[in-house]
Amino acid sequence: MDIHIEVKEKTLLVRLTGEIDLAVADTLRKSLEQELDSNHLIINLIINLTGVTYIDSSGLGVILGRYRRVSKYGGRVFIVGACAQVRKVLDLSGLLNIMKECPSEASALDLAV
Amino acid sequence: MESVNRIKIEFSSLPANVSFARVAAGAFATQLDFTLNDIEELKVAVSEAVTNSIIHGYQNDPGKTIELSAEIRCETLVLAVEDRGIGIDDIEKALQPAYSTDPERMGLGFAFMQSFSDSLDVQSLPGKGTRVIMTKACRKEATPRQGH
Numbered sequence: 001m002d003i004h005i006e007v008k009e010k011t012l013l014v015r016l017t018g019e020i021d022l023a024v025a026d027t028l029r030k031s032l033e034q035e036l037d038s039n040h041l042i043i044n045l046i047i048n049l050t051g052v053t054y055i056d057s058s059g060l061g062v063i064l065g066r067y068r069r070v071s072k073y074g075g076r077v078f079i080v081g082a083c084a085q086v087r088k089v090l091d092l093s094g095l096l097n098i099m100k101e102c103p104s105e106a107s108a109l110d111l112a113v
Numbered sequence: 114m115e116s117v118n119r120i121k122i123e124f125s126s127l128p129a130n131v132s133f134a135r136v137a138a139g140a141f142a143t144q145l146d147f148t149l150n151d152i153e154e155l156k157v158a159v160s161e162a163v164t165n166s167i168i169h170g171y172q173n174d175p176g177k178t179i180e181l182s183a184e185i186r187c188e189t190l191v192l193a194v195e196d197r198g199i200g201i202d203d204i205e206k207a208l209q210p211a212y213s214t215d216p217e218r219m220g221l222g223f224a225f226m227q228s229f230s231d232s233l234d235v236q237s238l239p240g241k242g243t244r245v246i247m248t249k250a251c252r253k254e255a256t257p258r259q260g261h
Binding site: 019029054057058061062065093 | 128129131132150153156157160161164167168217218219221222224225228
């Protein structure tokens with residue numbers, strides 16, 4: 001798994017590639033927590049899953065944990081680019097009921113103001 | 114006589130082996146005429162079972178052993194993931210969606226196993242270990258007969 005992180009004003013834009021399971025969940029969790037800890041202006045999170053070929057409940061747990069963190073302060077989480085298989089898992093987990101799915105990073109950034 | 118094919122793999126209870134287990138199970142499953150979608154779902158189910166063994170069964174102890182076995186019988190795949198960890202006190206409670214002892218986890222492991230297989234059987238004894246058995250039948254689409 002590769003993690004690419006950018007800060008766009010009050011939004012953390014996270015681009016992920018590869019497979020997200022137990023083996024990488026801790027690394028992903030620590031990377032996101034480090035960014036959120038170091039910049040208290042960040043309130044929203046955009047997670048671009050275009051390059052993700054596999055995710056299971058270990059990865060979903062990381063996303064849910066960050067959703068809980070940002071939503072405490074009125075922030076939102078946006079999901080972009082999930083392929084069919086990844087989307088199915090997201091949908092089954094119920095995460096798509098609490099997070100906004102967007103067709104592109106640009107549209108997510110428009111909403112994350 | 115009915116032909117049966119089976120495999121059995123033992124591996125260390127390391128997070129890096131979650132992907133190994135799902136890829137191995139997925140590769141074995143391709144011997145049946147499953148769709149790619151079926152294979153992807155089976156891989157998630159196996160990953161969840163192995164993850165449970167590592168996190169819950171062995172409490173993240175990397176020095177333990179997990180066994181993955183798979184069998185093809187009558188166009189049905191039978192997958193079993195077994196550990197000799199702490200076991201599950203209350204299987205009924207553990208099977209409830211969103212039940213988790215860890216706030217960073219979703220408690221959806223068994224829910225995914227149930228959703229992505231035809232049947233799920235969880236056998237566990239506290240202090241002895243847990244065996245999860247999943248089955249999935251290969252349902253071939255009916256092929257129209259060619260006229261002569």
